[in-house]
Amino acid sequence: MSETAAILLAPAELTVVVPSFNERDNVPELAARLNRVLAGIAWEMIVVDDDSPDGTSAVTKELARRDPRVRCIRRVGRRGLAGACIEGMLASSAPVVAVMDADLQHDETILPAMLDHIRAGRDLVVASRNIDGGSKDEGLTPIRRAISDLGRRLSAMILKAPLSDPMSGFFMVRRELIEGIAPKLATSGFKILADIAASVPTTPSVAEVPYVFRERVHGESKLDAKVALDYLGFLIHKLSGGIVPLRFIFFALVGASGVLVHLAVLYVMLGTGLRFEWSQTVATLVAMTTNFLINNEITYRDARLRGTKLLVGLLLFYAVCSLGAFANVGVASWLYAGHAAWWLSGLAGALMGAVFNYAASSALVWRR
Numbered sequence: 001m002s003e004t005a006a007i008l009l010a011p012a013e014l015t016v017v018v019p020s021f022n023e024r025d026n027v028p029e030l031a032a033r034l035n036r037v038l039a040g041i042a043w044e045m046i047v048v049d050d051d052s053p054d055g056t057s058a059v060t061k062e063l064a065r066r067d068p069r070v071r072c073i074r075r076v077g078r079r080g081l082a083g084a085c086i087e088g089m090l091a092s093s094a095p096v097v098a099v100m101d102a103d104l105q106h107d108e109t110i111l112p113a114m115l116d117h118i119r120a121g122r123d124l125v126v127a128s129r130n131i132d133g134g135s136k137d138e139g140l141t142p143i144r145r146a147i148s149d150l151g152r153r154l155s156a157m158i159l160k161a162p163l164s165d166p167m168s169g170f171f172m173v174r175r176e177l178i179e180g181i182a183p184k185l186a187t188s189g190f191k192i193l194a195d196i197a198a199s200v201p202t203t204p205s206v207a208e209v210p211y212v213f214r215e216r217v218h219g220e221s222k223l224d225a226k227v228a229l230d231y232l233g234f235l236i237h238k239l240s241g242g243i244v245p246l247r248f249i250f251f252a253l254v255g256a257s258g259v260l261v262h263l264a265v266l267y268v269m270l271g272t273g274l275r276f277e278w279s280q281t282v283a284t285l286v287a288m289t290t291n292f293l294i295n296n297e298i299t300y301r302d303a304r305l306r307g308t309k310l311l312v313g314l315l316l317f318y319a320v321c322s323l324g325a326f327a328n329v330g331v332a333s334w335l336y337a338g339h340a341a342w343w344l345s346g347l348a349g350a351l352m353g354a355v356f357n358y359a360a361s362s363a364l365v366w367r368r
């Protein structure tokens with residue numbers, strides 16, 4: 001029997017799901033390495049590519065024509081690491097699925113050891129940088145190190161089982177576990193593992209395998225401030241028991257960042273000698289505009305406005321915020337007149353304004 005026929009006949013035990021965005025130089029090398037390290041294991045690789053401009057999908061499909069264990073899901077009109085991982089896992093019919101990055105930063109040689117843990121009965125195996133034998137946070141810039149430390153502490157509060165590396169994008173899990181919770185998982189950002197470990201109905205049995213996070217050779221990282229904010233919003237959503245909608249949390253976080261923009265602009269304007277009233281007006285307009293643009297990129301990324309719609313949306317947003325300011329001042333004054341403390345009145349007014357702006361923006365500016 002030829003080798004290809006043998007491959008075709010063996011149903012996979014392990015599906016390696018590989019999310020990719022602009023990784024054309026890395027995917028063929030990863031496939032070659034999997035072929036080496038997974039010898040003797042019935043495996044397949046599913047690359048989930050978000051229509052990368054560099055043609056990663058075409059390169060992957062070319063590979064697939066030579067090796068039936070390679071498949072490519074090309075998603076169009078969508079972006080999101082977590083969503084890509086979920087889709088890849090759900091496309092598998094193997095009992096075990098692994099997720100790993102396409103960029104060769106994850107050490108593929110530990111895959112057999114991870115699979116051994118699953119075979120021995122574990123539900124979830126995490127490749128961890130933060131246990132003995134792992135790279136810890138070496139090689140990370142101080143800011144990335146601080147962010148990953150904060151992420152670790154906050155994540156610990158929502159997980160069903162402790163994980164030393166909850167933001168790892170490298171793990172293996174029984175597929176049946178994912179099938180059950182898939183509709184509950186968030187599809188944006190880099191939070192897939194934490195989300196799984198928080199959403200499983202019962203405490204999973206977990207094993208961790210150390211690895212050294214490698215340097216990236218081709219392409220560049222997509223982890224930026226937007227991804228970090230997305231993660232923070234997700235944690236707050238989970239910590240609130242899912243009561244506060246994720247979108248409102250982003251809206252409020254963006255609003256809070258707008259206060260900083262406002263104060264910075266006010267400071268600069270006053271420095272130019274402009275009268276306070278005018279300085280305050282300019283600061284308000286600038287802050288509303290930046291809020292609008294950031295909300296358009298993050299909070300309402302699924303209904304993102306472009307071109308002339310962006311301009312119309314901005315004008316509508318100004319109008320919504322003006323009404324929101326009335327609601328804010330109205331509620332605050334009413335409470336204050338009823339002898340509520342100044343800070344409570346102010347806070348309630350701000351909250352009222354935020355809720356109004358959020359509801360009106362969702363209904364009028366970014367209609368979905």
Ligand code: GDD
Binds near residue numbers: 019023048084190220
């Ligand atoms: N399909 C898809 N869609 N794939 C994506 C997207 C997306 O929107 N964004 C990133 N990817 C792919 C990349 O092509 C890569 O294969 C993998 O997801 C990880 O992205 P990187 O941009 O290389 O992330 P990193 O190396 O900076 O981040 C590492 O640390 C994070 C936090 O600890 C990775 O290990 C992450 O998995 C991890 O969450």
Ligand code: MN
Binds near residue numbers: 101105216221
């Ligand atoms: Mn990477």
